Amino acid sequence: MLPSLHFSEIRKIRKKLRQIEALEVLHRELNSEEAEKLSHKAHLRAQLAExxxxQQRIVDKEPSKEEQTEQLGFQEKQPEDTTQEPMKRIYNDSSSGMSEDKTSSPESRLAQDLPAKQAKLNYSCETQSSTSSFKPKDGPSDFGFASLKRAWEATQFRIRLLKGHSDIITCVGVLDNYVISGSRDTTLKVWHVPTMSEEKNLGGHTGGVTCLTVLPKDYCKILANSLDMNSTEKFVVSGSVDCSLIVWALSTGHSVQSIYTFSAVSALCFLPHKEMIASGSDGGKIDVWDLISKDHIQSLRAHDDLVSTLQPHGPLLFTGSWDGSVKVWECEGESTRSIPLRHLRTCDILGHLVSVRSLSARGEIVYVGTNRASIQVLQWKTGAISKLTNHSTESGVTDCVCQTRDGLLLSSGFDLDTGSSFLNLRSLPDDSYLATLCWPTASRILCVATWLTSSGGHRWITGGEELIVWEQLPANTKDKSDVTVTRMSSLDHKPVDTGSEGETELSYDEEDVEEEEEDDFQVEQDGSRSYCILL
Structure with missing residues (x-):
C-alpha cells in the first residue's frame, strides 16, 4: 500500500506543475516572483519521478486482484470455513462484483494509472437535444486504414530550427514558402523556408504578440487598392497585449495600418463571408473591424474570460475561451453589415475546470484542445461531447488541434510529469489513431500550422520555446529521420461518449482545481484573471 503521505505529495506536486504550466503560457512577461516559481519546475519533476x-515498486510487490481472489478461495477450503453460512456470505460478496474500492486503498488505485473518479457536473448547450448521442462515422476500410497506419509508422521527418526570437513563440502562419511567427518578445518575423533564413523582422508592437492572421490573396488585392499599393502585395494582421492590431505589408515589412482596441488582443481571424477582421480580448470581448473603411463594426461581450481562439468555418465562427465554453456564431443569413455576428449556441466543455486552448471544426464536429489530457469532440448542434485520449496519463495538456488538407487530425501533447512533448496523428473522419511523433529534446508546442508541398509531402511549423519546421522526407530517402515514430496503446481506444448533460469524468488533477489551498498566488492580466496556487 502506498503511504498516505506519498499519495498526497504526488497530488500536490502535480498540482504545482499544472499551475506552473499556466504561468508559462501567459501572454505578458512574467514578473520576478512568477519567474522564480518557474525555476522550481525541474526540482519538482525530479521529486515526482522519485x-x-x-509507487511502482510498491505496486509491483502487491498481489493482483486475481491473486487476492485466489487467496480468498483458498481460505474457503480451510476446515474452519466449511460451514454453510460462511460459504453463502463469501459467495454473495463475490457475485456482487467485489469492487476495487473494497480490495485496495485510494493510494493503490492511484498507482494503477490514476483512474479518474466519477463526479456529477452539469454543463449545458443552448438549444440542445436531450436525446442526442454520437453516431458512428464512416471511415476508411480496415485494409485502407492498416495501409495508412503502416505508411505513417514508416514516415521520416527532418527537423529544422529557426532561431531569432528571444521569448516564446505564440502564433504562426504560412504563406506560400514563407512562415510568419509572432512572439512574446514583441516582434513578428518572416522566414523563407527553402533557405531557412530570416527575411524580415516586423517591429512595432510594445507588448507581446499573441496572434496573427494571414489575409487571403483576393482580399489582399482589395486592401492594396484601398491603400494605393501594388495589387500583388500580401498582408498579415497581428494582435498584441499592447491593445493594438497592426496590418503589415510583407514586401517591405512596414506597418500600413494600426488599430487601437482598448483591450489586450488574445485571438484573431479573418471572416471570409464578411471580408472583415474579428479579434478576441483578454476580457472576453469579440470585436469586428473593417480594414477598408477603418470602421469598428461590432463589439460584444462573448465570454467571461480570455478569448483564446477564433476559428471561421464556412458561414460560421467558432470561439473558445478560458471560461471553458465554445460558442457558435453565424456570419451570414440574418446577420448584417452593422451586426455581422449573430449568436447561435453556447456549449460548456467542463465549465470553469477547463480552459479552451484551440479549436478545429469539421462539419457538425468541433475538436477542442484544452488544458487537460484529452481532446474534447463536440457535436455543436446537439451539445453531445466525447473524449479522444491524447496522453498515456491524465497529467497532460492538449494545446493544439488542427486538420491537414489531406484529412489528418494533428494534436499536440505535453506531459506535465516529465516535460515531454509530442504530436499525435489520427485519420479523419473516423478519428482512428495512426502514430505519435516525438524526439528527445522536444519542447512544448503552443501553436502549429500545416501545409502540403507541391509533391504532396507534409510540412509543418510549430512554435513554443522553439520555432520548428517539420519536413516529411520522401519514402525512398536514405537520410536518417530526426523524429521517432511511436505508438501509445492507450490512444487506440474509440471516443468515450460523455453525453450532452449530466455525468462526466474528472481526473484527480481536475478535482484539485476545486480544493482550497493556502498560500494563494494570483496572476492578473488586464481584464481577466487566472489563479495559481503554489505551495
Missing amino acids: LLAQ
Whole structure:
C-alpha cells in the first residue's frame, strides 16, 4: 500500500506543475516572483519521478486482484470455513462484483494509472437535444486504414530550427514558402523556408504578440487598392497585449495600418463571408473591424474570460475561451453589415475546470484542445461531447488541434510529469489513431500550422520555446529521420461518449482545481484573471 503521505505529495506536486504550466503560457512577461516559481519546475519533476518510482515498486510487490481472489478461495477450503453460512456470505460478496474500492486503498488505485473518479457536473448547450448521442462515422476500410497506419509508422521527418526570437513563440502562419511567427518578445518575423533564413523582422508592437492572421490573396488585392499599393502585395494582421492590431505589408515589412482596441488582443481571424477582421480580448470581448473603411463594426461581450481562439468555418465562427465554453456564431443569413455576428449556441466543455486552448471544426464536429489530457469532440448542434485520449496519463495538456488538407487530425501533447512533448496523428473522419511523433529534446508546442508541398509531402511549423519546421522526407530517402515514430496503446481506444448533460469524468488533477489551498498566488492580466496556487 502506498503511504498516505506519498499519495498526497504526488497530488500536490502535480498540482504545482499544472499551475506552473499556466504561468508559462501567459501572454505578458512574467514578473520576478512568477519567474522564480518557474525555476522550481525541474526540482519538482525530479521529486515526482522519485515518488512515482517508489509507487511502482510498491505496486509491483502487491498481489493482483486475481491473486487476492485466489487467496480468498483458498481460505474457503480451510476446515474452519466449511460451514454453510460462511460459504453463502463469501459467495454473495463475490457475485456482487467485489469492487476495487473494497480490495485496495485510494493510494493503490492511484498507482494503477490514476483512474479518474466519477463526479456529477452539469454543463449545458443552448438549444440542445436531450436525446442526442454520437453516431458512428464512416471511415476508411480496415485494409485502407492498416495501409495508412503502416505508411505513417514508416514516415521520416527532418527537423529544422529557426532561431531569432528571444521569448516564446505564440502564433504562426504560412504563406506560400514563407512562415510568419509572432512572439512574446514583441516582434513578428518572416522566414523563407527553402533557405531557412530570416527575411524580415516586423517591429512595432510594445507588448507581446499573441496572434496573427494571414489575409487571403483576393482580399489582399482589395486592401492594396484601398491603400494605393501594388495589387500583388500580401498582408498579415497581428494582435498584441499592447491593445493594438497592426496590418503589415510583407514586401517591405512596414506597418500600413494600426488599430487601437482598448483591450489586450488574445485571438484573431479573418471572416471570409464578411471580408472583415474579428479579434478576441483578454476580457472576453469579440470585436469586428473593417480594414477598408477603418470602421469598428461590432463589439460584444462573448465570454467571461480570455478569448483564446477564433476559428471561421464556412458561414460560421467558432470561439473558445478560458471560461471553458465554445460558442457558435453565424456570419451570414440574418446577420448584417452593422451586426455581422449573430449568436447561435453556447456549449460548456467542463465549465470553469477547463480552459479552451484551440479549436478545429469539421462539419457538425468541433475538436477542442484544452488544458487537460484529452481532446474534447463536440457535436455543436446537439451539445453531445466525447473524449479522444491524447496522453498515456491524465497529467497532460492538449494545446493544439488542427486538420491537414489531406484529412489528418494533428494534436499536440505535453506531459506535465516529465516535460515531454509530442504530436499525435489520427485519420479523419473516423478519428482512428495512426502514430505519435516525438524526439528527445522536444519542447512544448503552443501553436502549429500545416501545409502540403507541391509533391504532396507534409510540412509543418510549430512554435513554443522553439520555432520548428517539420519536413516529411520522401519514402525512398536514405537520410536518417530526426523524429521517432511511436505508438501509445492507450490512444487506440474509440471516443468515450460523455453525453450532452449530466455525468462526466474528472481526473484527480481536475478535482484539485476545486480544493482550497493556502498560500494563494494570483496572476492578473488586464481584464481577466487566472489563479495559481503554489505551495
